[in-house]
Amino acid sequence: MAAGPSELGTSRLQPLAPLPLPTPAIVTPDEDPDAGAFFQFTFDNYDSRDDSDSTSAATSQLEPNNHAAFLHPHDASSLRPPTPELPPSMASEDGQAHGGASAPALKNPFNFQTQVISTSPVKSNIGQRRGHRYKHSSISAQHQFFQEPPPRPPPVLPASLPVPTLKEAWTSMQRDQRARLYWCCCHAAVAVYVFFSAEGSLAMTALSHLVFFDVGSAAVCVAVDVLGNFEVWRRSSIRHPFGLQRAEVLAGFAMSVFLVFGGFDLLSHNLKHILESVGAHAPHHPHVGHAGTARYVNPGTVDTASLAAVVSTLVSAYGLRNHGRIRRVMRVPLPYLTSILPGAGILANPFHFLTMCFSFLMLLLPLVSIPYFVWLDRVICAAIAGSMFVLGTRLAIAQGLMLLMSYSGQADFNNSGSSGAEKKTDSLVGGSSSTVSAVVREIESEPQVARVDEAQFWQVHYGLAMANLKVCLVRGSDDSTLSQLRSRLARVVQNRLGEGYGRGGNLRWEVTVQMNTDGN
Amino acid sequence: MHSRPSLPPPLAPSSHWRTGSTAGGKPLITPTSENFKSAQYEPPAAPESHCHSHHSHSVERSKFTTLLLPATERWPIVHAILVEKDSRRIFYFMMLNFGFMAIQAFYGYVTDSLGLLSDSIHMFFDCVALAVGLFAAVASKWPPSERFPYGFGKIETLSGFGNGIFLILISVEIMFEAFERIIEGRETKRLGELFIVSTLGLLVNLVGMMAFGHHHHGGHDHGHSHGHSHGAGEHSHDHDHDHDHHGHHHEKKGHAHAHSHDNENMHGIYLHVLADTLGSAAVIVSTILTHFWKWAGWDPLASFLIAVLILLSALPLVKSSAKRLLLTIPEEIEYTLRETLPGISGLKGVAGYGVPKFWIDDRNTGEGAPANNLLGVMHVMAARGSDMDDVRDRVRNYLLDHSIDITLQVEREGDTSCWCGVGRSPLSQSISHNPTKSISIF
Numbered sequence: 001m002a003a004g005p006s007e008l009g010t011s012r013l014q015p016l017a018p019l020p021l022p023t024p025a026i027v028t029p030d031e032d033p034d035a036g037a038f039f040q041f042t043f044d045n046y047d048s049r050d051d052s053d054s055t056s057a058a059t060s061q062l063e064p065n066n067h068a069a070f071l072h073p074h075d076a077s078s079l080r081p082p083t084p085e086l087p088p089s090m091a092s093e094d095g096q097a098h099g100g101a102s103a104p105a106l107k108n109p110f111n112f113q114t115q116v117i118s119t120s121p122v123k124s125n126i127g128q129r130r131g132h133r134y135k136h137s138s139i140s141a142q143h144q145f146f147q148e149p150p151p152r153p154p155p156v157l158p159a160s161l162p163v164p165t166l167k168e169a170w171t172s173m174q175r176d177q178r179a180r181l182y183w184c185c186c187h188a189a190v191a192v193y194v195f196f197s198a199e200g201s202l203a204m205t206a207l208s209h210l211v212f213f214d215v216g217s218a219a220v221c222v223a224v225d226v227l228g229n230f231e232v233w234r235r236s237s238i239r240h241p242f243g244l245q246r247a248e249v250l251a252g253f254a255m256s257v258f259l260v261f262g263g264f265d266l267l268s269h270n271l272k273h274i275l276e277s278v279g280a281h282a283p284h285h286p287h288v289g290h291a292g293t294a295r296y297v298n299p300g301t302v303d304t305a306s307l308a309a310v311v312s313t314l315v316s317a318y319g320l321r322n323h324g325r326i327r328r329v330m331r332v333p334l335p336y337l338t339s340i341l342p343g344a345g346i347l348a349n350p351f352h353f354l355t356m357c358f359s360f361l362m363l364l365l366p367l368v369s370i371p372y373f374v375w376l377d378r379v380i381c382a383a384i385a386g387s388m389f390v391l392g393t394r395l396a397i398a399q400g401l402m403l404l405m406s407y408s409g410q411a412d413f414n415n416s417g418s419s420g421a422e423k424k425t426d427s428l429v430g431g432s433s434s435t436v437s438a439v440v441r442e443i444e445s446e447p448q449v450a451r452v453d454e455a456q457f458w459q460v461h462y463g464l465a466m467a468n469l470k471v472c473l474v475r476g477s478d479d480s481t482l483s484q485l486r487s488r489l490a491r492v493v494q495n496r497l498g499e500g501y502g503r504g505g506n507l508r509w510e511v512t513v514q515m516n517t518d519g520n
Numbered sequence: 521m522h523s524r525p526s527l528p529p530p531l532a533p534s535s536h537w538r539t540g541s542t543a544g545g546k547p548l549i550t551p552t553s554e555n556f557k558s559a560q561y562e563p564p565a566a567p568e569s570h571c572h573s574h575h576s577h578s579v580e581r582s583k584f585t586t587l588l589l590p591a592t593e594r595w596p597i598v599h600a601i602l603v604e605k606d607s608r609r610i611f612y613f614m615m616l617n618f619g620f621m622a623i624q625a626f627y628g629y630v631t632d633s634l635g636l637l638s639d640s641i642h643m644f645f646d647c648v649a650l651a652v653g654l655f656a657a658v659a660s661k662w663p664p665s666e667r668f669p670y671g672f673g674k675i676e677t678l679s680g681f682g683n684g685i686f687l688i689l690i691s692v693e694i695m696f697e698a699f700e701r702i703i704e705g706r707e708t709k710r711l712g713e714l715f716i717v718s719t720l721g722l723l724v725n726l727v728g729m730m731a732f733g734h735h736h737h738g739g740h741d742h743g744h745s746h747g748h749s750h751g752a753g754e755h756s757h758d759h760d761h762d763h764d765h766h767g768h769h770h771e772k773k774g775h776a777h778a779h780s781h782d783n784e785n786m787h788g789i790y791l792h793v794l795a796d797t798l799g800s801a802a803v804i805v806s807t808i809l810t811h812f813w814k815w816a817g818w819d820p821l822a823s824f825l826i827a828v829l830i831l832l833s834a835l836p837l838v839k840s841s842a843k844r845l846l847l848t849i850p851e852e853i854e855y856t857l858r859e860t861l862p863g864i865s866g867l868k869g870v871a872g873y874g875v876p877k878f879w880i881d882d883r884n885t886g887e888g889a890p891a892n893n894l895l896g897v898m899h900v901m902a903a904r905g906s907d908m909d910d911v912r913d914r915v916r917n918y919l920l921d922h923s924i925d926i927t928l929q930v931e932r933e934g935d936t937s938c939w940c941g942v943g944r945s946p947l948s949q950s951i952s953h954n955p956t957k958s959i960s961i962f
Contacts, residue, residue: 405669
């Protein structure tokens with residue numbers, strides 16, 4: 001008996017498990033429109049089967065015992081008096097006896113139940129008609145076990161919206177979207193071409209990494225554009241409370257990881273090459289000239305790979321209006337660049353700037369007949385790798401902050417002259433971000449507002465931010481003043497934190513104000 | 521059955537098991553959360569901890585750590601790292617990695633060995649990845665602030681996501697290189713040196729595997745080894761004990777599902793170390809093979825296979841962490857939420873509601889914290905003649921009962937000023953802020 005309880009405990013868990021499962025579907029058929037429909041269907045089905053038989057005869061024949069038989073499976077627990085005083089051992093023996101039985105037939109101290117099953121004409125009928133027990137659904141309908149649910153309003157939120165498959169996405173594409181996709185493929189081809197034309201030149205390999213990054217973000221833009229055709233992208237459901245738009249941020253984060261990875265990778269390759277050339281001092285390693293002879297462009301001629309990189313970057317930027325999308329993805333604040341080149345078109349975008357810069361360099365070097373040194377190759381590669389790394393980390397931080405559900409206060413990158421390092425520490429420590437606290441102060445200065453209990457500002461994705469405020473009011477305000485106050489607060493938040501005019505992005509703020517009256 | 525030296529301890533009702541009864545009066549023996557805790561993880565690195573595995577594991581520290589802890593009181597950063605279990609592990613392993621890297625670089629420099637030097641570069645990158653993971657593990661304990669209203673619970677998921685992407689990129693690169701080398705038929709040189717280096721690397725990484733292994737308890741295949749180590753620790757191999765483990769393992773799985781706090785950061789680091797281990801193992805195997813059969817393709821072939829393995833193992837990590845970062849509601853919670861929501865309109869004084877948005881609260885990653893809290897936002901329309909404060913409290917309490925903490929805006933019926941548009945049409949929904957505007961964003 002020592003080991004008894006443990007066995008019981010575990011074996012008890014098994015048969016009990018299925019019990020609660022069916023109940024939600026039966027009790028609340030109205031929660032889910034699908035479930036409701038399904039239920040209705042089965043119900044009708046059995047009814048019609050009843051009609052085909054001689055209904056009255058069957059019911060009268062079965063009436064006396066069958067009632068209980070039907071009652072039992074559903075109402076067993078409620079009909080039975082609670083028996084807490086029952087010693088556990090007794091109940092458990094009972095449970096063991098019926099241990100493997102189906103869930104509804106679990107425990108029952110009364111024995112008329114078993115008689116019903118063994119003696120009733122139910123048994124004789126079983127062979128003839130399948131699903132006999134369900135026939136009694138007609139009886140239950142008479143006795144109104146299954147009542148029509150009270151009419152309820154349709155659900156405010158759809159539970160989940162279908163996520164499009166590739167095929168659906170393809171068929172949903174419009175003409176210009178398809179053109180963008182094709183261009184994206186061309187851009188990818190250019191990137192592959194640049195990559196394979198590198199032939200051992202580290203600088204060209206690095207440049208191809210940059211072009212690959214451009215391709216990736218262009219692809220993200222195209223994907224975002226296409227997914228925008230679908231409801232699930234923008235509309236909120238229970239499953240995806242903010243739609244899928246955050247996926248764009250996530251993809252951007254993945255791209256920034258790619259940048260960091262590429263930077264690391266190039267640096268390590270570079271280091272290895274340097275090590276190899278250092279190791280080439282040893283006589284048994286004939287590595288001299290390995291990197292030097294690998295890639296050679298005739299002086300005075302045009303390097304087609306770099307030219308292709310320049311052209312494709314330009315087309316991506318201007319043609320097909322890919323430019324706006326790419327900028328939206330890479331809206332990483334770079335104060336110094338924008339201050340050096342105020343409003344310099346696509347060059348204000350750091351990533352375009354980088355690609356253009358280096359591919360022009362690669363284009364110019366053979367043109368002006370600068371001999372292609374190995375060290376120059378390495379220096380260029382290191383420069384590209386370093387800038388990739390720096391930009392990648394900045395991009396990752398900017399997007400990571402958004403993914404961490406914070407508001408990074410991009411507006412203050414404009415006016416504050418502080419360096420990046422300062423801002424980073426500021427953001428990580430979570431010190432007073434000037435704009436958010438200023439807005440909170442402004443809200444607190446409203447005459448009806450006693451204090452702000454909680455203020456949660458965070459950015460959901462590029463186009464949406466939320467401000468959830470819990471505000472304590474002074475006493476004695478009526479409905480209309482409350483409504484006015486609410487819209488005033490929403491205006492304050494939108495005007496102060498919504499990105500200003502002419503900056504391209506329009507950040508919408510969804511403001512929710514929970515109002516308490518002081519003293520509650 | 522022969523004598524059992526140790527009866528299954530969970531039977532004592534006071535410890536780890538709760539006896540109760542079902543609605544029908546049947547006895548139920550339910551493992552309590554204490555039991556989960558002790559079963560959740562047992563560090564395989566410290567063998568003595570097996571004996572008293574039923575202690576609360578937050579105080580389970582190795583002797584080394586207890587020695588070190590008071591010494592680090594003066595440096596709060598190091599202390600913070602050492603106090604938490606996860607970050608401590610990462611920190612130790614990072615130190616080991618770093619030391620190994622330094623030794624490798626030194627010997628590589630002295631002996632002018634290229635293989636050692638390039639492997640130490642690789643080690644350095646591992647250290648960087650570990651440092652990122654360490655930072656995430658420490659930062660996840662920071663409290664919420666004005667800047668981060670929901671705390672740093674997501675930073676570990678973010679780090680796991682980044683690690684997963686990193687692994688995918690690496691494996692793609694390895695595959696490309698392997699192809700290149702198979703086509704070119706480049707020969708691997710300096711086999712002996714390579715062999716020694718990769719063996720050492722394998723040893724270090726095996727230590728890491730021991731430290732981080734078993735850790736992602738959300739996983740599917742690792743539950744088995746839990747039960748095994750548990751049973752071995754108590755020297756009782758009889759059948760019903762095993763069965764018992766089965767039962768509570770089953771329960772535990774459900775628990776982990778509901779908890780949904782399987783740590784993506786540790787999972788990512790684990791995968792990273794696993795990838796390195798497999799990489800060194802592949803090098804060892806391929807050097808041996810090349811030694812016996814002179815074919816240049818062994819090494820690229822082995823690395824290609826390893827790359828595929830890494831890719832496949834990183835994909836689930838990326839997927840699960842992406843889901844959490846997208847603020848997707850898991851299915852079980854979605855189900856209960858769907859049941860809870862319609863109840864709101866049945867509350868007294870509520871004429872309608874709109875823009876309900878919920879997301880998972882991961883501010884409290886502590887053990888005792890209530891799991892699966894939802895945070896959210898909702899606008900509720902109060903019927904004419906009802907008290908708005910009353911409606912607010914009623915709805916909030918209703919949702920709090922379902923462990924949903926929301927910021928609730930109460931509007932008067934017929935008030936159309938809010939952006940949510942609840943008042944504009946009864947039973948309206950969240951989408952209706954004009955679609956033309958949102959299209960114009962694109």
